[in-house]
Amino acid sequence: MISESKKKKISESTIRRLSLYYRVLSILEKENYETVSSKELAKREKLTPAQVRKDLSFFGSFGTRGLGYPVSELKKQIAEILGLNRGWNVALIGVGNIGSALVGYKEFQRQGFNIKLIFDNDQRKIGSNHKGIIVSDIRNLESDLKENNIQIVVVAVPATVAQYIVDDVVKAGIKGILNFASVNLKVPDDVFLRNENMSMELEYLSFALSNLKDVKGES
């Protein structure tokens, strides 16, 4: 168990790496690995073994020298610190291309992000069934979010209307919002807002292919 005060000091980039470890550990668990070394974890995520050991030292000294970390136990510990073990009620707003992809994304459910409600303003979509969920009218947003005890809202609407939607989401008392629109949204200080940038990894590839090609060739 990690103390509350220790958790508050974890940096954003550490959280990001914990997400990466969690992803690798989930895959290793599926492949029936029982243990994993810091070297192997580092290699799979292009980090240094020292960085991995430092990150995982948060969880006390339960890695064994020569044997490595127990896969399932480490995964459980990371799930606990990331809050994935508790399960979250999620609502999705906007069921266009991206919204539809998110409803079908099985990883979300595996990690405890349960999409309970879907909203749209398009009369042709309202009432339709997406993976067992009936699309609700955006006009009932505030009351529906409250009544269904939604904790996290995913916003996948056009940039032009994203701020209006988010204002209503905030009014409903939601403290966690994930935004896919390419626009900077304003939320009160007590609301956590994250922007999903689908281009970021492609931009890294663009940088790498432009500048690092010969670096790689050397290795």
Add this chain to the structure above:
Amino acid sequence: MISESKKKKISESTIRRLSLYYRVLSILEKENYETVSSKELAKREKLTPAQVRKDLSFFGSFGTRGLGYPVSELKKQIAEILGLNRGWNVALIGVGNIGSALVGYKEFQRQGFNIKLIFDNDQRKIGSNHKGIIVSDIRNLESDLKENNIQIVVVAVPATVAQYIVDDVVKAGIKGILNFASVNLKVPDDVFLRNENMSMELEYLSFALSNLKDVKGES
């Protein structure tokens, strides 16, 4: 202009922040801002002004004290370093939920990622039209990638077949691959492989709502 040797030393986390700045600058440009301060850039991405100034010092001293950075010029400089100004020929493999969303994602094209080819193995999808692109048969993958001078391949196929597909992509001489499947793929040392983790931002929200709620409340 930045020297080649300097570019090679830029860390992955700096590239990630350059992507964030690029995103904010694109939005500011759309909103007709002419200049932006390091403080404003920092606020919009939850970084410190010192970090922003340090990152942007790569570009020489063209920010003006009191006035800030010229939005369009800085955006252009970051595009240059990220290689976004040259335009990339991209192929997409797998046109399920995620693949379909990617084809419709306008940001890609704006940033010079031009989807030229789409592949699938489903006879019902082959020959169909997605945003003006006819879906090709995966059986012709290697020759089609070569003939169309594709530089980056996006893999949005089930985890169980992703490695086979990626092996063929590598055989075709592709050096940049973005993978959406939840599986660790092996590629030769001279190929850049990135894994898109759609859950990462939700995991951050989960962590924040679990551990940082009272920290935010204090601010």
